Amino acid sequence: xxxxxxxxxxxxxxxxxxxxxxxxxxxxxxxxxxxxxxxxxxxxxxxxxxxxxxxxxxxxxxxxxxxxxxxxxxxxxxxxxxxxxxxxxxxxxxxxxxxxxxxxx
Amino acid sequence: xxxxxxxxxxxxxxxxxxxxxxxxxxxxxxxxxxxxxxxxxxxxxxxxxxxxxxxxxxxxxxxxxxxxxxxxxxxxxxxxxxxxxxxxxxxxxxxxxxxxxxxxxxxxxxxxxxxxxxxxxxxxxxxxxxxxxxxxxxxxxxxxxxxxxxxxxxxxxxxxxxxxxxxxxxxxxxxxxxxxxxxxxxxxxxxxxxxxxxxxxxxxxxxxxxxxxxxxxxxxxxxxxxxxxxxxxxxxxxxxxxxxxxxxxxxxxxxxxxxxxxxxxxxxxxxxxxxxxxxxxxxxxxxxxxxxxxxxxxxxxxxxxxxxxxxxxxxxxxxxxxxxxxxxxxxxxxxxxxxxxxxxxxxxxxxxxxxxxxxxxxxxxxxxxxxxxxxxxxxxxxxxxxxxxxxxxxxxxxxxxxxxxxxxxxxxxxxxxxxxx
Numbered sequence: 001x002x003x004x005x006x007x008x009x010x011x012x013x014x015x016x017x018x019x020x021x022x023x024x025x026x027x028x029x030x031x032x033x034x035x036x037x038x039x040x041x042x043x044x045x046x047x048x049x050x051x052x053x054x055x056x057x058x059x060x061x062x063x064x065x066x067x068x069x070x071x072x073x074x075x076x077x078x079x080x081x082x083x084x085x086x087x088x089x090x091x092x093x094x095x096x097x098x099x100x101x102x103x104x105x
Numbered sequence: 106x107x108x109x110x111x112x113x114x115x116x117x118x119x120x121x122x123x124x125x126x127x128x129x130x131x132x133x134x135x136x137x138x139x140x141x142x143x144x145x146x147x148x149x150x151x152x153x154x155x156x157x158x159x160x161x162x163x164x165x166x167x168x169x170x171x172x173x174x175x176x177x178x179x180x181x182x183x184x185x186x187x188x189x190x191x192x193x194x195x196x197x198x199x200x201x202x203x204x205x206x207x208x209x210x211x212x213x214x215x216x217x218x219x220x221x222x223x224x225x226x227x228x229x230x231x232x233x234x235x236x237x238x239x240x241x242x243x244x245x246x247x248x249x250x251x252x253x254x255x256x257x258x259x260x261x262x263x264x265x266x267x268x269x270x271x272x273x274x275x276x277x278x279x280x281x282x283x284x285x286x287x288x289x290x291x292x293x294x295x296x297x298x299x300x301x302x303x304x305x306x307x308x309x310x311x312x313x314x315x316x317x318x319x320x321x322x323x324x325x326x327x328x329x330x331x332x333x334x335x336x337x338x339x340x341x342x343x344x345x346x347x348x349x350x351x352x353x354x355x356x357x358x359x360x361x362x363x364x365x366x367x368x369x370x371x372x373x374x375x376x377x378x379x380x381x382x383x384x385x386x387x388x389x390x391x392x393x394x395x396x397x398x399x400x401x402x403x404x405x406x407x408x409x410x411x412x413x414x415x416x417x418x419x420x421x422x423x424x425x426x427x428x429x430x431x432x433x434x435x436x437x438x439x440x441x442x443x444x445x446x447x448x449x450x451x452x453x454x455x456x457x458x459x460x461x462x463x464x465x466x467x468x469x470x471x472x473x474x475x476x477x478x479x480x481x482x483x484x485x486x487x488x489x490x491x492x493x494x495x496x497x498x499x500x501x502x503x504x505x506x507x508x509x510x511x512x513x514x515x516x517x518x519x520x521x522x523x524x525x526x
Contacts, residue, residue: 034136039413046447071491
């Protein structure tokens with residue numbers, strides 16, 4: 001198990017254990033954060049699982065893929081460390097990852 | 106209180122239907138600070154889950170059921186949302202503010218929110234109820250299909266809409282011999298333009314799916330009490346171990362109509378999701394609403410987007426801060442390695458522009474009505490999908506030649522149009 005620290009849009013922070021094999025989106029959803037909508041269920045078909053990766057962790061996570069990059073462009077909240085959490089497979093290499101759920105818009 | 110004989114359990118908001126619409130309505134109420142009692146009633150035994158994967162990853166066995174849950178089971182109690190699973194509402198008494206459920210119980214309400222979706226339309230022919238004839242709407246539907254797929258090798262899919270084509274793609278990738286039977290002269294005829302239809306038709310054929318267009322079904326053949334094939338309009342029998350009917354849904358609104366709600370094909374709602382009955386709302390697949398993106402026409406929209414955004418609209422009205430529903434529709438479909446993303450509604454378009462080369466398996470079809478952009482179907486073209494939203498939202502009037510020119514980003518066209526306005 002590896003841990004993931006999640007901050008909600010309202011600023012609540014919680015650290016949870018994330019099972020390998022799940023995406024960061026699935027872990028956030030399982031943890032009960034309801035400000036992450038993830039409407040397409042992880043198909044990279046919308047942009048409702050947008051998170052900001054902590055800048056110090058971004059190198060481990062890496063940049064978005066091309067389609068994801070385009071989808072992120074639909075958000076006014078995009079920052080240089082924005083990712084769609086459904087496109088980040090979680091695992092031991094990401095232990096300690098910190099993400100903040102992005103506001104809608 | 107529950108369990109007391111003669112007493113009626115009452116909730117300030119009773120939500121009927123626990124799909125995307127009902128679940129999101131419950132969540133939205135709590136997010137907006139609603140402090141009253143809320144119950145989420147659904148006719149399935151499961152916790153609220155996502156339906157879109159049923160015809161995709163879940164049918165393929167690529168995702169376990171737990172991955173489809175909208176929330177962990179304990180979430181609902183943590184938000185003080187009562188979940189009443191495995192129960193169906195059979196009648197509504199708006200004067201008494203009470204519903205009756207299939208198990209004979211009475212439930213009272215302050216506000217009733219009808220999010221019951223629909224039931225799959227049955228094939229209108231003999232043999233439609235035979236074992237081996239399936240629909241794709243619930244987890245139970247797909248679990249049964251998966252069980253039978255252990256031995257079935259030939260599958261006939263009746264209906265070339267999204268559900269039928271998604272199922273055909275998954276079944277083909279599982280190694281089944283699949284035939285799609287479509288009454289009209291092209292697949293996706295009701296929802297997409299001809300270039301999109303022909304593209305998907307060719308993709309399915311290229312993977313070995315037999316595509317039968319302009320083809321009617323006259324009956325489902327039977328052998329030993331099970332479906333054994335499909336008899337076509339011309340009398341030909343197509344042998345099949347499994348038949349999948351993907352011919353749409355019938356909105357589940359009869360109890361509301363019986364109670365006097367205005368409607369027919371769905372229940373009519375106003376811009377804040379209110380039905381014609383006092384304190385009764387309707388949301389999602391079953392709600393017939395006037396939609397700006399359908400040229401102001403009254404439509405039902407069967408999509409996650411509509412369910413979730415109408416849920417928020419109803420929650421706002423219920424909590425005393427009504428704001429009319431006005432959201433650009435969007436939708437997606439996955440088949441094989443193809444991702445179709447739709448923004449807007451193409452129904453009623455009078456012209457279309459193909460942007461990019463379908464042969465390159467990445468292109469968009471842009472739909473126009475009275476010269477204004479009303480929708481885009483984007484196949485493996487996420488950038489057009491994202492940038493096209495502004496074209497639809499603003500109903501921008503753009504030159505078809507420019508729309509077709511892939512060297513010009515849609516974003517640039519939108520910016521130029523805004524500059525002219």
